[in-house]
Amino acid sequence: MSRGLDDERSERANGDRERSVDSRDHRDDGFLRPMPFLRGAKRDLVSYRDRGYRLNESDARTLATIGAFRVASVDDLDDGEGRSLRQLESQGLVQAESLVDRDGLERTASLTRDGKGLLDAHTSPDRHGHRQEYYAGVVKPRELRHDVQLYLAFKEEARRIKGEGGCVTRVILDYELKRDYQRFLNRPTDKRDNEALDRDRREFAKANDLPFIRGHVALPDLRIEYETEDGRLEHRDVEVITEHYSRSQIGGKSKAGFACYRAAGSGRQGGTPFDPRHMERL
Numbered sequence: 001m002s003r004g005l006d007d008e009r010s011e012r013a014n015g016d017r018e019r020s021v022d023s024r025d026h027r028d029d030g031f032l033r034p035m036p037f038l039r040g041a042k043r044d045l046v047s048y049r050d051r052g053y054r055l056n057e058s059d060a061r062t063l064a065t066i067g068a069f070r071v072a073s074v075d076d077l078d079d080g081e082g083r084s085l086r087q088l089e090s091q092g093l094v095q096a097e098s099l100v101d102r103d104g105l106e107r108t109a110s111l112t113r114d115g116k117g118l119l120d121a122h123t124s125p126d127r128h129g130h131r132q133e134y135y136a137g138v139v140k141p142r143e144l145r146h147d148v149q150l151y152l153a154f155k156e157e158a159r160r161i162k163g164e165g166g167c168v169t170r171v172i173l174d175y176e177l178k179r180d181y182q183r184f185l186n187r188p189t190d191k192r193d194n195e196a197l198d199r200d201r202r203e204f205a206k207a208n209d210l211p212f213i214r215g216h217v218a219l220p221d222l223r224i225e226y227e228t229e230d231g232r233l234e235h236r237d238v239e240v241i242t243e244h245y246s247r248s249q250i251g252g253k254s255k256a257g258f259a260c261y262r263a264a265g266s267g268r269q270g271g272t273p274f275d276p277r278h279m280e281r282l
Helices: 002-022 057-068 079-090 113-121 141-163 174-185 194-207 247-255
Strands: 044-048 051-055 094-101 104-111 167-173 222-227 233-240 259-264 275-281
Touching: 044 113, 051 057, 057 079, 057 094, 057 104, 057 113, 079 094, 104 113, 104 141, 141 167, 141 222, 141 233, 141 259, 141 275, 167 174, 174 194, 247 259
Parallel strands: 233 259
Antiparallel strands: 044 051, 094 104, 167 222, 222 233, 259 275
């Protein structure tokens, strides 16, 4: 009995702390609030496909974070996200697994199909009519080391955006950009010669505010959409640089206007040691 009372007092205290955080302007939450009806630490029932899930605000934010970036390293989640991760995994919404690549062991978290379905069912378009897209499962284990760094690069760039008075509303991965690009090129048309193809590429680049360089549309790893302080919708394109990039490739990405990030210390001799958990902007 006393243990139950202690738990209740702890939950009330956590709720008070989270409500104090909730009193701030929620403009800085953006896509990380897919279920705005969840507030504070108290877990409420959220239904999906005739099943109920017990979630609170932190759980929903963690679910959205993992789903928006397809995969996240468990080591990159903060303490609150880590606690939510265990709760989400126990309910079958998130799968945590250890994957091994040539660089060693990586503990990752990704959505299950039910986790993605739950988010999709309870996510509404923002005031600009845009919906955040969520993903389930790890698709390309060989690119895992690169993909888990997208969330780290996002956090660094989002901090800059917030410092300028903006707030993130949506993130778009290269999967979505490439898909939309291929759909545009493969749409029904009367002409399919090289001139028409070049014109289509230029049209897509212009319509999506993407660089068109030497006959090709330059696509970033990540696009961050955000509202400026005066309510305008803008975006930042982000590229994660790996050790496989040549100097000319890095120069090309920078010339395209992308914000380029790499793990701190990578690509340099001496100086700051390599730190895969911290991204530096080039």
